[in-house]
Amino acid sequence: MPTSAAAARSNRAAPRDGETSAEAVARHVRKLIFDGRLKAGQRLPQDEIARAVGVSRIPVREAIISLEREGWLRVENHRGAFVYPLDAKAVADRFALYGRFYGFAARRAVERMTPEGGEALAELAAEVARAKSAAAVERANARYLGKVVSIAASSRLSAVLRSMPPIVPGNFFAVVKPSAAIQKRGIAAMQAAIAAGDTGTAERASVEMQTEQAEAVIEMMTLRRQADPDA
């Protein structure tokens, strides 16, 4: 079906490589909510969303289950799915949780550290410090935090983090201007503490970093929504 295939190629909401249809739907819905196109309390227009992403209703249903568990929606049987507000409080809560969970990751990583792990982590932290473009910061950050989580070796932590896909669509560090600098500072502080085996300081560094990120995101969302009266 050439027409729909062509449409799918030009459709940014369409499923990408390695992404299931349900994940594409979830990503699309998060973006709509983040951009303010779906408002708090609004009922999710499931058919519209299915059309926009170019999938059937089944992955939409699956995405709704995930999104409910992530805290974006509430589902009322037979009535539909309704959007939870993505307000400053929601953003603050989400980043507060990141701060705590990554702080926990740092603590477990210290407890389970190996010499190889320590070396790898130090090198990845240095990469974060060196990274210049937003794309490079995104990559280096993901690898550093991924390594901390991996050394922490906690299946529960990994499960919880898997359930928290980002609030901000796209490359966080490109979208939220001050965020790259904030993350570099925070990771440097975390790494210093981890290397010194100081779990308390590592946890605090994680929490502080995410608090600053939350403030930057809230400021950005406020400006965006002021600029676009339709949102």
Next chain:
Amino acid sequence: MVQAQGREGEHGGVRGAVQDAHDQGLPHRRVDLRAQPIDDRLPLAVVVIPVSHSATEPFERRHPDARLKIVYILALEGQQALPPSGGQPGRLGYCMRMAKTSAEDRPAARAERPGRPRLRRESSADQVAGHVRQLIMDGELRKGDRLRQDEIADELGVSRIPVREAIIALDREGWVSFEANRGAFVTGLEVDDIRDHYELRGLVFGLAAKRVAESATDEELADLAARYAAMRKAADVGTFSSLNERFLGRLLRISDSPRLRAALLVTPSIIPERFFDVVPAGRPIQEKGIGQLVRHLKARRGDDADQAMRATLRKQGEAVVAAFGESGLLVNRPS
């Protein structure tokens, strides 16, 4: 999970359901919600019956004239008795949301007509998820085992669609690990998992406690203090358990954060039903911890409230490890 709620004295709804469950030999537990009627259409009591029993469907049919509403009682895992086997963990958030929206949003036109039963069935996907959780807790599915979707679908008499939905939910909750190209595998229980589980929940509850300390009204704090006082007076484990459940549910509701509730949803229920029966050391730990929490909340000390929750949950984790470590249910990570 099937719970029958009814109004006391109306066709003997709750009493009848309890009696019936007793006569059928169905394990059941009555949970009173009377302390917080939100509006008069909401239940005053709940009878909790595990869905894994094949008798529950006929049970539902036998009580059409009672105002039975199926409500999903959830147990906040680690703090109070867990839902009977097969129950979906974390539904407390959903139950409380239902109650809240019922009181605020439901137009009068949709009010139930007296005598007409409204049954809300658990979806097929929820039942599949409950079934799989039970298999894991019973040890019939072990760490590393692959979930065979077609077999599960056949066994339960459903199509693949609810099985897929169940797997997605179970993956989000951490019971299984699902990768599109490999399928779903059981993640399994280890001592470290138990500890981490409680730590993580402590982090979320601690955050909720901190928020409550900072922004709850004095009336809300007084309400929490009163509930704690009631907990201390609870004569039996069942009562303590449900009062504890409601205390924590109230704490979360006051914190008014769907994201925190969601984070709790994905930390799955590990221990089978009746936490405080199974872990007797849990009650004194909980009483002490909630007592400290209430004091800190009253004094608006957010960080101390946070730490009190974390410490309490950590101790509960250790109590669980102590209780289950010998049973062979847990596996120690090879060091």
